[in-house]
Amino acid sequence: MVRVAYYGDVGSYSEEASLKFFKHAELRPCRRFKDVFDYVVSKEVDFGVVPIENSLEGSVGEVYDLLKDFNVMIYGEVQLRISHxxxxxxxxxxxxxxxxxxxxxxxxxxxxxxxxxxxxxxxxxxxxxxxxxxxxxxxxxxxxxxxxxxxxxxxxxxxxRDIQDNPNNYTRFLVIALHDHEPTGNDKTSVIIGLPHIPGSLYRALHEFAIRGINLTKIESRPKKEVVWEYIFFIDFEGHRLDSKCLEALNALRNSVPFMKVLGSYPKAT
CATH class of the missing domain: 3.40.190.10 (Periplasmic binding protein-like II)
Structure with missing residues (x-):
């Protein structure tokens, strides 16, 4: 049986997301986001499940930082309606x-x-x-x-029941592993890039996607911890990293930015 670590306790929304994605799994609750990543990297589990963003409250910054720091990939995503x-x-x-x-x-x-x-x-x-x-x-x-x-x-x-302020309350969860997902024909890819601190650098980076007709679904900036007031960018876009036009864009980007990390390709949540 597949082994899955998730953030939270028994009965948490992360547990619900884990069961929605895997149906049957040996589940291990974790009190810290970092614990989920540690279990995946040490191969004590096969997958980890962590929240990455909420439709009302925004992104979970700590998880973005861990994606940069740990040698893991995104295998899947789960969208869960939150009913408090x-x-x-x-x-x-x-x-x-x-x-x-x-x-x-x-x-x-x-x-x-x-x-x-x-x-x-x-x-x-x-x-x-x-x-x-x-x-x-x-x-x-x-x-x-x-x-x-x-x-x-x-x-x-x-x-x-249903005490949340807004009925359109959804949380997106990531499924992480030591590998990403094979192409399905309905995929997303996530990357991190660092940019030179000069005018137009973000425009030039995004231009590589635009000229190839690749649709970006999210851009998230996070502070570069090593340098004050500089940022790295997390980018989600439609397509698999092995698709020809996505591969072209990634290769062009790799040659034009000082830092890039491909976090993986995975099926879009349904």
Whole structure:
């Protein structure tokens, strides 16, 4: 059976994404993003699953940094609709809740509901871990923002469902491995580039895609940790790195930028 490490605890959205992609797998929860990467590189697992961006809250910067620093590739992506619940101990009523725990992004995604509730929000390292913590400590004045699956797994009560501010709340997860995916005909490719700090360098780099009719789906800048106020760029584009026009663009780019890393090609999420 395939072995998969994922960020979060049992009942987390990353676990849901893992099961959506692999159906059947031996799953290993991790408390840190770095742990997922470490397990993949050490071959203790075959794949890792980490969140990379949310449609409302934006990108997960730490994961982008780890993609640059670790010798891994992207094997796949998963898109998951996020439906948050307010979860408490059995027997607890909504009016008795004073504190709400969850991952900072989950709390931000439910800010309007939580403001109306008039509670103190407390950041926790993951949604599912917050649910488990309340269960283990028996906190009757507290609730967690998490998934329906987490509530069911830990035998908790759902006080309210779909409490996110925006119904169009999706998180994109990456499946990482020591290799990428073979071509399917409906693929994406991700690369990192570093650019010289001169006018027009980004334009010239992107021009290699434009002249070949390659559609870019995302550009994300991250600080270059070695030099203050300089940046590297993460680029997603349609096509597989082995497709002829993509291969041409990558070869041209490699010869014109000081740094490039191909993160891999993988099927588009459906």
């Amino acid at each position: 619940c307010l979860i408490a101990l059995p027997g607890v009523e909504l009016g008795s809740i004073k504190y709400v725990y969850s991952h900072p992004q989950a709390l931000a995604q439910c800010s309007k509901f939580l403001d109306r509730l008039g509670v103190d929000v407390v950041p926790y390292h993951s949604t599912s871990s917050a649910v488990r913590m309340i269960r283990e400590r028996g906190l009757k004045d507290s609730a967690a923002v998490g998934s329906l699956r987490a509530a069911e797994l830990y035998g908790m009560k759902v006080l309210a």
